[in-house]
Amino acid sequence: MTKKEIMKKAVALAKKMIGDWIARMALALKMVWAEVKEKMKKAFPALKGTAKQVAWANDIREKAVAALSEMVKEYAAKLDSGEYWSDKDHAYRSEKKTHLFEAFDALLNVEESKVWIELFGVNHAVSRQGVDRWTLVNSFAQDWLRAKFNRRRLADSFSKRMGVY
CATH class of the missing domain: 1.20.5 (Single alpha-helices involved in coiled-coils or other helix-helix interfaces)
Structure with a gap:
């Protein structure tokens, strides 16, 4: 929503x-x-780890997902409209959108507290002060899209376009 x-x-x-x-x-x-x-x-699935890890990861996950879901929806809408990758055909943009949603859904289903903490907690993308948009976008794009899903062009494009605000 x-x-x-x-x-x-x-x-x-x-x-x-x-x-x-x-x-x-x-x-x-x-x-x-x-x-x-x-x-x-x-x-969300229940997180696994020590009590402290689970508490920290739940806080990180709540804030990160709220911010990332807005960015993913915005990026997908701009892919649909042809604003991003306008030189490519609709099928190519649809494929990129599908890859983005698959990667985001996979992130939502991660059960290990360690993954949430390493992705968004250690680098302070999500902290008590709030969400650092640039760090959050780059962690999702480079450490998740690129490293886990081997989606280099999508990761670079998402990072470049959504990290600027």
Whole structure:
């Protein structure tokens, strides 16, 4: 669910409530975000490792997946529109999009705490201060897409385009 969809759902919920608009919106946003977080937790497999590793990896996974899912959706939409790799045909762009979703789904299904910590925790892509977008994108692109899936061109393109903000 995108932030735009979350906001639309919160506004619809707040309109059904009675009272001060700001209070209604605050409550509606809390309710919608709680629902989104619950859905995300149910979708993930349980992590394996020591208690400290699992706690750290869960925190990393929650923040990393929230940020990466938005970037993957944005990148896929730009592939569909032909904004990225415009010189290639639609079949090529569709293949790249499929590879990206396969790699992202594989990341979501990783059960080892160690993998999440090594990918996004040790390099401080995800920390208590938040998410470092550039480091997160490069870790996903270079250490996951390139190293695990041998998708060099896709990794370089994703890193170059999504790391800039």
